[in-house]
Amino acid sequence: MPSAAPAVQDARALAERAADEEGHGRWDGAARLYALAFRAAVLDRALPEAANALRGQARMRHQQGRYDEAEELAGLSLEMAERSGLRQEAARALNVLGTLGLIRCDWDTARAMFDRTLELALDIGDDDLAGLACLNAGVVATNVGDPREARALFLESIGAFVRSGNSSNAMRAYNNLGMASAELGEWMAAELYFTRGIEIAERLSSPPMLARLYCNRAEPLVRVGETERARASLGRAEEIAASLGDRTTLADVGRLRALVARVEGDFAAADELLEAAHSLVGDDPALIWQRADYFMEAGHLREAQGRRPEARDFYVHAEKAFLSIRADSHAREAQRHAAALPA
Secondary structure (H helix, E strand, O other), X not given: OOOOOHHHHHHHHHXXXXXXXXXXOOHHHHHHHHHHHHHHHXXXXXXXXHHHHHHHHHHHHHXXXXXXXXXXXXXXXXXXXXXXXXXXXXXXXXXXHHHHHHHOOOHHHHXXXXXXHHHHHHHHOOHHHHHHHHHHHHXXXXXXXXXXXXXXXXXXHHHXXXXXXXXXXXXXXXXXXXXXXXXXXXXXXXXXXXXXXXXXXXXXXXXXXXXXXXXXXXXXXXXXXXXXXXXXXXXXXXXXXXXXXXXXXXXXXXXXXXXXXXXXXXXXXXXXXXXXXHHHHOOOHHXXXXXXXXXXXXXXXXXXXXXXXXXXXXXXXXXXXXXXOOOHHHHHHHHHHHHOOOO
């Protein structure tokens, strides 16, 4: 069988170097290498490599927060793939476009893209891509307030990732499945799914996901009365998150420690822990979800203290914060709590 032409080999080698840069979070270097890979592929009319390089550039622009450029590049990748009959490349471009819809909180567009991705992935037998499409569609279902559909999609994604052997994506899916189960109040199931995710994250040596999973596991443990295990889980999450400088997880750890203290009736400690968590969040627009969660927990704490008008104010703040990121189901929950209290 003849070997690939030199220009194609160059394109593939450049794409491999770009993927390595991407894997290490070096977005600028990866973007430059993907651009070079695209140029080499175009010169040799290597259309699959060109479409893949465009998609790689789109991912890097996404990571850099340059969403309009990312959408344009992903759209070009999709158009090139569709015109050339490259179904797998087209499906992967659709998945990137759906992810950009998630970033923009455009749930309808995102879900349409993920549904098209899944249809193509199943048609061509790409289990890994099918898993990604289900995982991402589950995120949409979560955000529009349908945790039951989200749970079904996350379970489907885990099955696909098991078939493809992608443990890293399965780990992410277990985390999301735990969150959906927690939304439904299925605390024992949620704890089980988070624990399974932790086992995979430990095996893969994935500190960012490990911190998040240990943190997320704490609430189900609290809800089933295992506060000591919850504290231990939060301690492990804090240790890892601090080493990474992960302010998001650290803020969530503080809020959940406040939850533990509130459940145990230590309102003074809960107040102190909650304020410390809030100081980490501040006015950072990237942490608006954490700020909304802080408002909700502050409302629960004030309500437990009998300070009902203050609690209502916190719920109103939470509702506004959730609405600003189009987390409508969470906003409705905050509104229900506010409506039950005096102004």
